[in-house]
Amino acid sequence: MDKESFLTRVGEYQKGGWRLALINATTVPAADEATPGVFEVTWAFAKDLEFETIRETINQADAVPSVSDFFGAAFLYENEIRELFGIDVTGLGLDLKGQLYKTATRIPFAHSAVKARIEAAAAAAAASAKKA
C-alpha cells in the first residue's frame, strides 16, 4: 500500500467531518499453493447518512499505518486487527500490548489458523458422512 497517499485520504475524511465507523480485516486465502494469502483491510467512515470505505489489500508481512492521529478511537480497532489477524500496525495511539482479547488460539484469523480450522471441519464432515 502507498502509506502516504492512504494517510492523506484518511486525513481528508477527518477534515471533512467524517467519523470512523469501523476498521475491518478479512483473511483472503490463497488461490493456489504457490501464492500466499493476503488480508483485505477496510477503513469505513460515516457522515450523516453517507458511508464510505477505503480498502487496501496487504501481504501477510506488511504493516499498516495507524490512523490514530486523525481518529482517536482507532486504537481499539487497530489493536484488534493486530491481535486477531496478526497484522502489524505502526504508530498505535494506545498500544494494549496484546491484552485486548484473551483467545484460545493466539492469532485466530491468521492464514494458518483459518486453514487448520477449515481442514478440521472438512475432515469431521467427511468422517460423519462415512459413518452415516
Next chain:
Amino acid sequence: MKRTVIPFGPQHPVLPEPIVLDLILEDEKVVDAIPTIGYIHRGLEAMVERVEYTEMGFVVERICGICSFMHGMGYCLALESIMNVEVPDRARWLRIIWAETSRIQSHLLWLGLGADAFGFENLFMHCWRMREEILDIFEKTTGGRIIHSVNRIGGVKRDISDSELVAIVAKLDELGKAFDKTARVFASDASIRHRLSGVGVLSMEEARAVDAVGPMARASGVRLDTRLTGQNLYDQLEFEPVLETAGDCLARVVVRMREVRQSIDLIHQMVEKMPKGEGLPLETKVRGMPSGETFTRLEQPRGEVVYYVKANGTKYLERFRARTPTFANVPAMIKLVKGCDLADVPNIILTIDPCISCTER
C-alpha cells in the same frame, strides 16, 4: 505524586459482564485507564467457516441476549442486500415493531441496573417488573423471551395478528403510564441527581472526537441516529432522535428514559401504517448461494451497529463482522474515566450501558 494501579473488574457489583480497566490513580483521581476485554470472547465470527449462511443467523442472534432480535435482523438485512431479496411489506413492519420493542426492554433493563448501581433497589425492581411485561409480549409473539429466532433471510417466520397488535399497543400504553411514574423519580430524586448530575461529562466536541454512538452521543447533543437514514421504513414515520445537551451521567439516563416513550409512540405509528389483513406474505424464498459483500447499519438500543458480510458463492461466508455500539463507545468510556474520582467510576461505566458480550462476539 505516587501512582497506584487498581484493577476494576473483571468481577464488580456494577458489572453484569466481565471487563477489566486497570485504573491508574494519583490519590483519588484516575489519570489513566487501560481496558482488557476477552473474558467472554467466543469466536462467533469465526463460525462462518463451518456454519452455513442459512443457519448463521441463529448464531448471530446469540451474540447477545439483550440485542438478540436486532442482531438477527441485521444479519438477514445484510444477506438480503447481497442476494437482492425483496422482503414482503408486512414482514418489514413486523421487524421494526420487534426492534422498537427490543429497545424498550433493553433500556428498562439498563435503567434497572443503573438504579441498582446507585443504590436505589426499588427503582431497580420497578424497571425490571415492567421489562417482564415486554418479555411476555416477545414470548407471545415469537415464542422466545430472549432468543427469538423469527428473522429469516427473506422475511420473518411468524405473524402477529391485527387483533394481537391492537392488544400490544394497549398494553404498551398502560406500561407507558406506569413508566412515567418511575421516570419522574429518576429525573427528580435528589440522591440520584447528586450521584449523576455533572458527573462524567462528555461534551459534544469530545463525543465527536471519540466517535461515540447511540444514547452516549445523543446525551452530548450529537444528532446521530441510524434511523435518520430512513432505511427500514423509518422514513414513513415521524421520528426525531432524542437529544440532551448536558453530556453527563444524568443526561444519558434521561435520553434512555425518553427513548422508551419514543419507542412506544413509534410502535403506535407502525401498527397504524402497516398493511392489515390475515395471510399476507411474510417471507420471500431465497435460493442459491450469496456472492458479494455489504455493510449494513442499524440503530440498536446502545447505538449504531455495523455488520460487514462477505460471501464467495459458497454456502459458507468468507467473513462476518459485527462492530457493536459498545465497541465504538469504549474510547469514550476511557476518555470519561480519565480525570474522574475513583468513586464515580462505577456510575460512569454503567451509564455507557456496556454490553461486553456484543463487544467480544
